[in-house]
Amino acid sequence: MASLPGPERATSLSGRNTGDRVYRGALTLLALTLPAALIAILGGLLWNAWPSVRTFGLEFLFRSTWDPVAEVYGAAPMILGTVISSLLALLIAVPLALGVAIFLTEFSPGWLRKPVASLVELLAAIPSVVYGLWGVFVLIPLLRSHVVPPLRAALGWLPFFEGVFYGNSMLAAGIILSIMILPYISSVSREVLLAVPPAQREAALALGATRWEAVWSAVLPYGHLGIIGAVVLGLGRALGETMAVTMLIGNRHEISASLLQPGYTMAAAIANEFAEATTQLHLAALFEIGLVLFGVTVTVNAAARLLVWRVARGSAVGSRAL
Amino acid sequence: MAAERPIRLRTEFLSAYFNGNTAVRHVTLGFPVNSVTAIIGPSGCGKSTYLRCLNRMHELSEGAAISGRVLLDEHDIYAPEVNPVELRRRVGMVFQRPTPFPTMSIFDNVAAGLRVNGGQKRRDVAALVERALQRAGLWDEVQDRLQKSALALSGGQQQRLCVARAIAPEPEVLLLDEPTASLDPAGTVRIEDLVQDLSQEFTVVIVTHNLQQAARVSEYTAFFYLGELIEYGLTEEMFTNPNDPRTDAYITGRFG
Numbered sequence: 020m021a022s023l024p025g026p027e028r029a030t031s032l033s034g035r036n037t038g039d040r041v042y043r044g045a046l047t048l049l050a051l052t053l054p055a056a057l058i059a060i061l062g063g064l065l066w067n068a069w070p071s072v073r074t075f076g077l078e079f080l081f082r083s084t085w086d087p088v089a090e091v092y093g094a095a096p097m098i099l100g101t102v103i104s105s106l107l108a109l110l111i112a113v114p115l116a117l118g119v120a121i122f123l124t125e126f127s128p129g130w131l132r133k134p135v136a137s138l139v140e141l142l143a144a145i146p147s148v149v150y151g152l153w154g155v156f157v158l159i160p161l162l163r164s165h166v167v168p169p170l171r172a173a174l175g176w177l178p179f180f181e182g183v184f185y186g187n188s189m190l191a192a193g194i195i196l197s198i199m200i201l202p203y204i205s206s207v208s209r210e211v212l213l214a215v216p217p218a219q220r221e222a223a224l225a226l227g228a229t230r231w232e233a234v235w236s237a238v239l240p241y242g243h244l245g246i247i248g249a250v251v252l253g254l255g256r257a258l259g260e261t262m263a264v265t266m267l268i269g270n271r272h273e274i275s276a277s278l279l280q281p282g283y284t285m286a287a288a289i290a291n292e293f294a295e296a297t298t299q300l301h302l303a304a305l306f307e308i309g310l311v312l313f314g315v316t317v318t319v320n321a322a323a324r325l326l327v328w329r330v331a332r333g334s335a336v337g338s339r340a341l
Numbered sequence: 342m343a344a345e346r347p348i349r350l351r352t353e354f355l356s357a358y359f360n361g362n363t364a365v366r367h368v369t370l371g372f373p374v375n376s377v378t379a380i381i382g383p384s385g386c387g388k389s390t391y392l393r394c395l396n397r398m399h400e401l402s403e404g405a406a407i408s409g410r411v412l413l414d415e416h417d418i419y420a421p422e423v424n425p426v427e428l429r430r431r432v433g434m435v436f437q438r439p440t441p442f443p444t445m446s447i448f449d450n451v452a453a454g455l456r457v458n459g460g461q462k463r464r465d466v467a468a469l470v471e472r473a474l475q476r477a478g479l480w481d482e483v484q485d486r487l488q489k490s491a492l493a494l495s496g497g498q499q500q501r502l503c504v505a506r507a508i509a510p511e512p513e514v515l516l517l518d519e520p521t522a523s524l525d526p527a528g529t530v531r532i533e534d535l536v537q538d539l540s541q542e543f544t545v546v547i548v549t550h551n552l553q554q555a556a557r558v559s560e561y562t563a564f565f566y567l568g569e570l571i572e573y574g575l576t577e578e579m580f581t582n583p584n585d586p587r588t589d590a591y592i593t594g595r596f597g
Contacts, residue, residue: 223457
């Protein structure tokens with residue numbers, strides 16, 4: 020080291036890396052574009068919804084009248100319909116998705132793992148409108164002939180299964196939503212379970228736990244926050260889903276306890292009515308629905324991320340998947 | 342060779358494979374009742390794999406297979422009617438790194454082995470947990486915070502917690518896979534003292550790459566090299582007067 024040829028070396032240590040500065044500036048600008056777009060969307064929604072917000076105030080959220088002729092708007096049926104259809108979807112999808120994730124990580128023979136995982140994830144690639152079409156022409160007839168009659172025979176005394184079943188209903192929408200969100204929940208849960216250290220499984224098995232007990236007592240508790248994150252992510256997708264739900268839910272501005280009756284969701288209302296909204300107040304009411312939907316989905320997604328981030332502080336369980 | 346003592350666990354021509362590669366070759370070795378046997382050897386000599394064959398953990402790895410026999414009280418544990426889950430309740434194991442269940446309290450960690458697989462009656466559990474913690478030398482340190490998370494313990498305490506968890510279901514054999522590899526010197530001393538106490542009641546097999554540790558805690562030592570058992574005998578004799586030149590080279594630090 021001591022005898023480096025001296026004269027060839029640069030004599031000055033000053034100078035700037037102009038390329039780096041330009042590069043950094045350009046990237047910073049690009050990175051800021053996306054948050055700016057988010058703020059622009061929020062601003063646009065607020066601006067356009069303002070007439071409705073000012074006219075109806077908080078009552079907008081609790082009223083169930085939707086009368087474009089009298090210019091009285093209330094979004095309660097849509098808000099409730101969005102929540103109920105999404106919760107119904109979770110009720111069906113979560114056990115299935117967890118079952119798939121647990122099977123694939125803990126019990127599946129190696130050769131079956133990849134094909135099943137890819138097929139489940141392929142469910143997410145089917146366009147929403149195709150789900151809707153399938154729902155109308157396959158799912159609803161199936162429900163009408165094979166599911167609803169036994170359901171009513173067994174549980175017809177419950178308010179949830181009252182009334183005549185015409186086909187388009189909360190039940191149909193909930194089922195189609197459950198199929199649509201299943202791949203998200205199962206693939207994130209699978210990532211979470213894969214990230215649970217093998218030592219945890221082995222520790223349980225070495226104690227004389229069966230495979231199932233090891234999953235139940237060691238693996239699932241270790242990844243539980245990540246799995247909750249996966250479920251909330253699925254919920255976020257269900258809340259905002261539009262096309263398939265619009266085709267199946269029946270689009271009726273009414274609150275009914277029965278899952279066999281038609282309902283409405285916020286997303287479906289916007290999709291159905293924006294072209295017919297001729298008055299400023301009608302349009303503003305639709306924008307306000309959009310604002311509520313935006314708020315709900317952003318909150319749900321933020322909650323999911325927060326949960327997964329809390330898990331990821333120590334180890335990386337589930338953080339890669341989000 | 343070893344004095345005449347009843348053998349709790351022994352292997353006959355045991356070989357272990359990963360995807361067709363031999364990791365352990367034709368090992369015939371016995372572990373006397375209530376003794377400590379150390380398995381020493383350089384990294385990759387198959388000592389951990391051998392240990393994992395003794396409670397059938399090896400077969401859980403992908404592509405794993407064995408040949409030969411492993412006899413617990415002269416019963417072949419690889420016989421078709423043997424349920425590995427039941428076997429593991431009689432042959433406990435502690436791993437290289439402490440593996441407490443992070444969402445469970447200290448109490449629930451120790452009780453975990455009692456509750457799986459049918460489990461015990463609730464009222465026995467508290468007594469058995471206390472006994473296991475006492476035998477693991479942890480009771481005095483944790484008795485007033487049994488409901489706290491196991492993660493609040495130090496690394497050495499966590500490892501003693503894992504020992505307590507492993508002995509709570511009263512196994513006959515305790516397998517320790519480099520139990521002090523991740524511990525500081527103070528934690529190591531506690532575990533080593535513990536190992537000697539445990540040999541009063543359990544047949545202990547400890548894998549270690551620390552020769553001093555083997556010399557300190559074990560009655561018998563087995564030296565593994567490249568998947569084969571090179572030499573076995575009383576620890577004292579092996580460390581003072583090894584028969585095989587490879588054992589001599591290893592214990593004098595010329596390789597490994």
